[in-house]
Amino acid sequence: xxxxxxxxxxxxxxxxxxxxxxxxxxxxxxxxxxxxxxxxxxxxxxxxxxxxxxxxxxxxxxxxxxxxxxxxxxxxxxxxxxxxxxxxxxxxxxxxxxxxxxxxxxxxxxxxxxxxxxxxxxxxxxxxxxxxxxxxxxxxxxxxxxxxxxxxxxxxxxxxxxxxxxxxxxxxxxxxxxxxxxxxxxxxxxxxxxxxxxxxxxxxxxxxxxxxxxxxxxxxxxxxxxxxxxxxxxxxxxxxxxxxxxxxxxxxxxxxxxxxxxxxxxxxxxxxxxxxxxxxxxxxxxxxxxxxxxxxxxxxxxxxxxxxxxxxxxxxxxxxxxxxxxxxxxxxxxxxxxxxxxxxxxxxxxxxxxxxxxxxxxxxxxxxxxxxxxxxxxxxxxxxxxxxxxxxxxxxxxxxxxxxxxxxxxxxxxxxxxxxxxxxxxxxxxxxxxxxxxxxxxxxxxxxxxxxxxxxxxxxxxxxxxxxxxxxxxxxxxxxxxxxxxxxxxxxxxxxxxxxxxxxxxx
RNA sequence: GCCCCGUUCGUCUAGCCCGGUCCAGGACACCUCUCUUUCAAGGAGGAAACAGGGGUUCGAAUCCCCUACGGGGUACCA
Numbered sequence: 001x002x003x004x005x006x007x008x009x010x011x012x013x014x015x016x017x018x019x020x021x022x023x024x025x026x027x028x029x030x031x032x033x034x035x036x037x038x039x040x041x042x043x044x045x046x047x048x049x050x051x052x053x054x055x056x057x058x059x060x061x062x063x064x065x066x067x068x069x070x071x072x073x074x075x076x077x078x079x080x081x082x083x084x085x086x087x088x089x090x091x092x093x094x095x096x097x098x099x100x101x102x103x104x105x106x107x108x109x110x111x112x113x114x115x116x117x118x119x120x121x122x123x124x125x126x127x128x129x130x131x132x133x134x135x136x137x138x139x140x141x142x143x144x145x146x147x148x149x150x151x152x153x154x155x156x157x158x159x160x161x162x163x164x165x166x167x168x169x170x171x172x173x174x175x176x177x178x179x180x181x182x183x184x185x186x187x188x189x190x191x192x193x194x195x196x197x198x199x200x201x202x203x204x205x206x207x208x209x210x211x212x213x214x215x216x217x218x219x220x221x222x223x224x225x226x227x228x229x230x231x232x233x234x235x236x237x238x239x240x241x242x243x244x245x246x247x248x249x250x251x252x253x254x255x256x257x258x259x260x261x262x263x264x265x266x267x268x269x270x271x272x273x274x275x276x277x278x279x280x281x282x283x284x285x286x287x288x289x290x291x292x293x294x295x296x297x298x299x300x301x302x303x304x305x306x307x308x309x310x311x312x313x314x315x316x317x318x319x320x321x322x323x324x325x326x327x328x329x330x331x332x333x334x335x336x337x338x339x340x341x342x343x344x345x346x347x348x349x350x351x352x353x354x355x356x357x358x359x360x361x362x363x364x365x366x367x368x369x370x371x372x373x374x375x376x377x378x379x380x381x382x383x384x385x386x387x388x389x390x391x392x393x394x395x396x397x398x399x400x401x402x403x404x405x406x407x408x409x410x411x412x413x414x415x416x417x418x419x420x421x422x423x424x425x426x427x428x429x430x431x432x433x434x435x436x437x438x439x440x441x442x443x444x445x446x447x448x449x450x451x452x453x454x455x456x457x458x459x460x461x462x463x464x465x466x467x468x469x470x471x472x473x474x475x476x477x478x479x480x481x482x483x484x485x486x487x488x489x490x491x492x493x494x495x496x497x498x499x500x501x502x503x504x505x506x507x
Numbered sequence: 508g509c510c511c512c513g514u515u516c517g518u519c520u521a522g523c524c525c526g527g528u529c530c531a532g533g534a535c536a537c538c539u540c541u542c543u544u545u546c547a548a549g550g551a552g553g554a555a556a557c558a559g560g561g562g563u564u565c566g567a568a569u570c571c572c573c574u575a576c577g578g579g580g581u582a583c584c585a
Contacts, residue, residue: 008585043584108583124508125581157583175512176524184510184581192583199585223511223580246513247578254577299519302534306520310533329513329520332578336518339535349548387547397546462544474546 001033003214005059005066006203008040009051011259012274012283013058015335016218016248019300023245024216025064026301026323033213037069038206039080042196049277052080058271058285062293063316068210076210081202088197091205091235092158092190096139100234101190103147103156104128104138127186130164155193160200160227160234162187168226173214173243173325180226188227200224204231207240216243216325219332220256243325246304247332257335267337271296290390292359294351295344302343303333313346345389353378356385360394367395369402379484383476400481404493405471407500416473418464422501424454425468429494432487440483447479468497 005021007013013021028035039052056071068074078084095101106114111128114136118126126132133140138159139147150156162185169179190201197205207215222244232239248257251265261269272285286296294315301319302312305328314322348356357374360381364372372380384397408414421428431450447465451458466478469490475481482490 006585010585040585046584104583111583127581155583159583172512178511180511186581189583194583196583198583203585218579219512220579220585226511244512249578251518256578302519304519308521310521312519312534331513333520334518336535339519342535345548457544459544464544466545472545476546478544 001028001031001213002036002211003028003033003216004036004038004207004210004212006038006040006206006217007055008043008046009048009055010043010046011048011051011276012270012272013051013055014257014259014261014269015271015286015296015300016257017055018058018062018064018271018296019248019303020216020218020245021059021064022062022297022300023305023323023325023328024214026320027214027216027325028067029320030323034067035065036074036076036210036212037066037071037079038210039070039082040199040202041080041082042192042198042202044082044194044196054272054274061271061287062297064297081197081206084202084206085196087209088201088205089191089195092197092201095160095190095231095234096158098234099161101158101160102139102187103151104133104136104159104187104189105142105150105154105156106136106138110137128159129162129186130183133159133187157189157193158191159187160190160231163230168229170225170229170239170242172222172225173241174246174328175222175244175330178222178225180223182226182230185226188224200227200231204228204235204237208232208235208237212240214241214243216245219244219247243328246329248303249332249334251335251337256332265337267335267340290392291340291344292347292351292391294347295340298347299340299343303335304329313343313350341389348385348388348391353381356381356391356394359391363392363395369395376484383480383484387476397475400470400472400475401484403471404496405468407471407496409467409471413467413471413473416463417467417501418461421456421461421464425494425498426502429491429498432491432494435487438483438487440477440479443482444479469493 003024005024007017007021025035027033037056041047041052052070056066056069059065066072068076068079070077070079081088092101096103114128114132115126118132128136135141140161142150162182164182166182167179168182168185169177172178188200189198191197206212225242225244229239249255250257250261257269259269268283268285268289270283270285271287273282273288274285275282287293297316297319298314301314301323305323307314307322308327357378361374361377364377380398380401381394384394387397388394409417428450435446447462448458451461454461462478463473466475466481467473469478469481469485485493
């Protein structure tokens with residue numbers, strides 16, 4: 001099996017593209033086949049610098065790597081269509097020789113005129129086809145001499161000669177048999193006047209030359225598949241299998257998700273940060289939001305595909321093992337950001353701390369927080385991950401560690417202090433100084449004992465001690481917090497608190 | 508407009524191919540309760556859907572037809 005992902009570098013890759021790449025990748029890995037990246041940059045006017053690197057980087061972040069491509073090479077190089085330009089012209093001329101295509105010399109104005117003329121005559125959407133081509137300037141209507149001289153002196157395109165009265169049927173791996181009648185199809189341009197091929201020609205030629213066995217792409221290509229089928233036929237080449245994936249729909253109104261949706265939707269549509277080279281506009285990606293690649297991939301896999309069982313959290317390896325085209329759904333899927341977050345949370349909780357450590361450390365350093373050992377940071381991650389959905393929330397949850405409570409406390413929090421306990425704080429501190437074991441479970445035991453000795457339930461004093469120790473009213477287990485803070489720091493915070501609230505500020 | 512594809516809880520979906528086991532299952536989100544020092548997480552429960560209409564059949568979410576709606580395509584863009 002050989003599959004490919006063939007984006008055009010017209011901007012950042014959005015999550016729909018990532019999903020298409022993912023499905024291809026999953027299948028290739030599962031079947032031990034190859035996964036190829038081909039850059040379809042045949043429209044020089046839409047070329048965006050940096051887009052190709054962005055596509056590779058984004059997929060690589062997701063754990064999706066290619067076996068062949070412009071960045072890694074391969075037996076079918078080059079993998080950029082702009083670098084294969086001459087090739088397509090040869091194949092286009094071959095089709096003309098075989099009578100499956102023809103040359104056309106119409107200018108843009110002439111095409112427009114034709115369309116408005118036929119529209120005025122009552123045709124709804126005039127196409128360059130069996131009926132209209134006889135009115136146009138092409139090698140079918142012009143005398144051979146004129147064609148030859150125009151070919152030498154004028155720009156021209158090569159158009160596919162759409163056969164009349166044929167039913168084109170093909171099998172789609174997801175949808176089953178699909179059929180079109182050639183009467184609905186037009187004479188598509190195969191080779192543009194600048195010598196570049198259109199998608200249709202380049203795609204078919206390259207898929208054949210590169211030995212692609214399965215074409216897995218978005219549903220927006222379903223309508224042009226009959227053309228592709230006819231092209232394979234005209235070349236006399238064996239056709240790959242086709243699978244058209246349901247589209248990712250916008251969560252709000254209608255239409256498919258597009259690059260322009262940016263972060264206007266309230267959630268990222270790009271995997272990585274992207275800065276538009278023309279406008280300078282910056283869009284943040286899933287990575288910057290604090291998603292794990294594991295989470296993004298998992299959610300995307302489930303958008304339009306269902307494994308059958310009840311399991312929803314999968315690693316890449318599990319996805320590779322279980323993915324199959326026949327469990328891909330036919331209807332478009334709306335992106336659900338909340339569910340994406342939930343899936344990410346599940347991964348955040350399951351991944352080994354070592355995997356999270358470098359990611360959190362990077363955030364830690366970006367915020368210029370005080371230096372910390374791997375061991376300490378791992379402890380903090382363990383404390384915080386259970387209450388985080390996105391990576392940066394881990395930092396928020398352990399704020400107590402790098403920020404001492406600011407005293408006096410805000411009034412709203414002061415109101416929650418237990419006045420009886422405040423008075424006993426000096427005694428409490430004195431007892432703590434006597435402690436020799438400083439470890440979560442032991443602290444819990446000791447604290448409960450102490451509460452009992454004071455004739456209080458531990459529930460009566462814990463909220464206050466939490467406030468004293470962290471300045472916050474919610475967070476991880478207080479015993480665990482004490483354990484990571486260390487005895488000295490806890491004593492220090494108690495001292496600070498007592499000095500502010502000890503005598504003068506009765507609450 | 509025309510062509511193609513689609514349509515199960517708000518969302519992602521199971522079930523559909525091979526009619527009965529489906530007064531339709533799971534998950535996210537929502538609500539209630541529970542656990543708990545707190546916030547989460549966890550546990551228990553709740554509300555929530557077969558687009559509509561015709562057929563076929565003893566019986567249809569499942570098969571057929573029509574309609575409606577949604578999406579895609581209709582470029583010298585991919």
